[in-house]
Amino acid sequence: MSFDFLQEKYPDFYLFHFETLGLYHAINDNDIEYLINPIGEVIYTKPKNDNVLVYTNFTFLNWSRKGLEFNKYIEFWIEHTAFNNLSTCKIFTYKNQVVQQLLNEQTILSAEPIGPRKVLLQTAIDKNNPNELTQIYIFDFDQNHLQKVTTTRFVGTPHQTSPLVVHQISGTAYLFSVLIDIKKEDEYLDHKIYRMYKNNGEQLLTFDTTIGQNGEETWFEQKKPNMGITYRLLDEPINFSSSWYNSEYWACNSLIDIEGNFYGDFYYISGQVPSELGKTSTKHPKYVDKNLLCLSLPQPGGNVPLLTIVTENNQLIHTKYECPWLFFSYSQAVIKDKKLFGKTALVVLDQDKFVRLIDLQGQEIKNVVPIKCETLFINYNKLFIEQASL
Numbered sequence: 001m002s003f004d005f006l007q008e009k010y011p012d013f014y015l016f017h018f019e020t021l022g023l024y025h026a027i028n029d030n031d032i033e034y035l036i037n038p039i040g041e042v043i044y045t046k047p048k049n050d051n052v053l054v055y056t057n058f059t060f061l062n063w064s065r066k067g068l069e070f071n072k073y074i075e076f077w078i079e080h081t082a083f084n085n086l087s088t089c090k091i092f093t094y095k096n097q098v099v100q101q102l103l104n105e106q107t108i109l110s111a112e113p114i115g116p117r118k119v120l121l122q123t124a125i126d127k128n129n130p131n132e133l134t135q136i137y138i139f140d141f142d143q144n145h146l147q148k149v150t151t152t153r154f155v156g157t158p159h160q161t162s163p164l165v166v167h168q169i170s171g172t173a174y175l176f177s178v179l180i181d182i183k184k185e186d187e188y189l190d191h192k193i194y195r196m197y198k199n200n201g202e203q204l205l206t207f208d209t210t211i212g213q214n215g216e217e218t219w220f221e222q223k224k225p226n227m228g229i230t231y232r233l234l235d236e237p238i239n240f241s242s243s244w245y246n247s248e249y250w251a252c253n254s255l256i257d258i259e260g261n262f263y264g265d266f267y268y269i270s271g272q273v274p275s276e277l278g279k280t281s282t283k284h285p286k287y288v289d290k291n292l293l294c295l296s297l298p299q300p301g302g303n304v305p306l307l308t309i310v311t312e313n314n315q316l317i318h319t320k321y322e323c324p325w326l327f328f329s330y331s332q333a334v335i336k337d338k339k340l341f342g343k344t345a346l347v348v349l350d351q352d353k354f355v356r357l358i359d360l361q362g363q364e365i366k367n368v369v370p371i372k373c374e375t376l377f378i379n380y381n382k383l384f385i386e387q388a389s390l
Contacts (some may be wrong), residue, residue, distance in 0.1 A: 009040050019072045020116065023094055033059060035077070035094075043099055043289075044077075044092065047176075052083040057113060065238050070168075073116035075141060076102070080111075086131060091119060091140075102139075103146075109134060109154070112164045114174040114199055117141035120164050122178075123215075136178055138201050149201040152180050165194060169220050169258055176197050177209065177218065183233070191233055191251075194218075204260040207232055213251050226258040227292075241303045244324045244376065252297055255310065263314050267295040267305035268327045288334055289344050291360050293326055294357050307348055309360055319362040321348035324376055328361070332381045340388040341365050347380050349373055355380045 006015060006024055007357040013026040013034070023043070033046035033056065047054050051081040057078045058071075079090045089108040089336070093100050103121070107130055110122040121137045124130035134148040155163055163179035178193035184190055192211060196204040198216070211217055212231040220228035230253075237250040245267070255263040271286025286293075290312040295305035307326070309317040325333035325347060335345040345357045345365055354370040369387060373379055 006036060006040055010036070016071070018074060021075050021077075021094060037094070037097070043094065046079070049081075052081055054079065054081050069114070070113075074113060075117050076113075076119065078111045078113070089121075091139075110162045110164050112162060112166050112176070114138070114166055114176055118199070120166070120176055122164060124154075134311075147201050149197060150195070152178060153374075155179050155182055156335070165218070167196075167218055167220055169226065173256065175204060175220070180208065193233065197243065198228070198260070205230075205256065205262065207262075208256075209254070210251055212253065213246060213249060220258060228256045228258065230254050230256055232265060238298065240298075240305075242324075245305060253294075255292075255294070261314075262328070263310065264294075264308075264316060266299055266308065267297055269294045270326050270330065286330065288336070288346075289360060293323070293333070293346070295313070295323065295324065295326060307346070307362075309362060317360075317362045319348065319358065321350055321356065321358065323348050332379055335381055335384065337385075340385060341368070345384070355385055 003015065003024075004015060007013070010026060012028045013036075014028070015036075016025045017092060018025060022038060024036045024038075026036050026042075032048070034042050035044040037043050039291045046056060046059070056387045076091055076093045079092065080171055081090075087109060089111040090104070091108070091111060093102060098178055098300065106121070107124040107127045107235050108121055109124055109130060112120045114120045118141065119139045121139055121335075123135045125133045125135055130152045133151060134150055134154050137367045138149060139145070140147065165177040165179070169175060175196060177196045179192055180195050181193040182190050183193060190274040194209045196209055209218060211228045216229075216231065216296060218228065218230040220226060231251045232254045233251055234249070237248045238246075240246060240250055251269065252265040252267065253269045254265050255269060257263075292310040294308045294310060296308040296318065298305060304313050307319045307323040308322050309319070311317065323333055323346065333347050335341065335347070338344060341357065343359050343365070345359065348358055350356055350370075354374045355373050356370045357365040357368045359365055368384065371383055373380075
């Protein structure tokens with residue numbers, strides 16, 4: 001039967017068609033959630049329990065274009081039941097007009113889709129002590145096979161916060177991270193520590209990751225060259241002498257790609273949101289003529305981040321200049337009009353506190369008069385443009 005028929009039969013329902021699953025997701029104004037088959041029969045109702053939190057992977061539907069596209073092809077659903085710091089999951093599919101529960105012999109603590117026919121699982125090794133050791137598996141529907149990924153101790157998380165984090169790459173391709181530890185810095189600050197894996201269960205990186213200094217999460221761009229930004233906890237926090245940088249910096253930015261290649265640790269990679277002092281861009285990361293602008297971690301003996309240029313071939317050009325505008329006023333850091341200076345120009349600050357222009361090879365642009373830096377809030381970009389017009 002048609003979508004219009006179902007909408008007429010259930011006028012109070014908001015419907016979405018899971019095309020490959022062959023079912024319609026429905027929710028009403030009372031937040032009661034259903035799955036309906038093509039002939040209009042309700043084949044699943046989300047349990048309601050005032051004492052625990054129950055939700056499915058469809059409850060908080062991702063209405064982005066990529067999320068909707070993925071949901072067209074998914075062939076299962078997950079029911080989560082959360083209470084205290086422990087949750088359990090059930091996995092269902094719909095075959096031959098029958099709802100089937102899968103893997104019901106397992107005590108599943110967490111589950112996340114990592115493909116239309118693949119699900120990532122955390123299971124209890126000891127059913128009587130589920131909050132001890134756990135096993136991470138990938139269940140492949142095509143092979144009807146549980147693939148062991150790793151064993152980890154149970155790490156309690158708040159309701160609706162899964163220890164399994166899925167990173168969408170493009171289409172239905174995914175990487176994922178597993179929460180393996182929480183390091184308590186002080187009474188206010190916890191560092192969640194993750195281990196990242198490929199979709200086939202192989203470990204992606206040789207180091208563990210965390211969230212960024214400002215709460216940023218691991219991110220991969222959705223098209224080539226498929227670069228990503230993740231975050232690594234430093235052995236010791238870095239204290240900067242300049243007030244423009246974090247007084248205590250504990251998680252650096254790590255530039256990686258979807259194959260697990262590592263290109264370096266940085267104080268900041270341009271284009272992230274949120275940035276240090278405000279929104280710089282809605283695109284992550286932000287390229288300039290196919291180059292990526294970064295602020296490096298201080299070298300031994302240094303106490304401020306310096307500009308590093310990552311080229312199209314992933315070569316690193318280290319400069320001797322600061323570029324604090326990069327993370328709070330990106331437009332003041334770059335002059336893109338090549339007619340003014342013959343090439344793209346970057347606004348930088350030398351160790352004597354003079355503002356200069358350099359090119360994307362890190363070389364100072366000739367015939368430009370440096371300007372003494374009085375404050376970072378002056379638009380030096382505009383002053384250099386005025387120089388060029390004289």
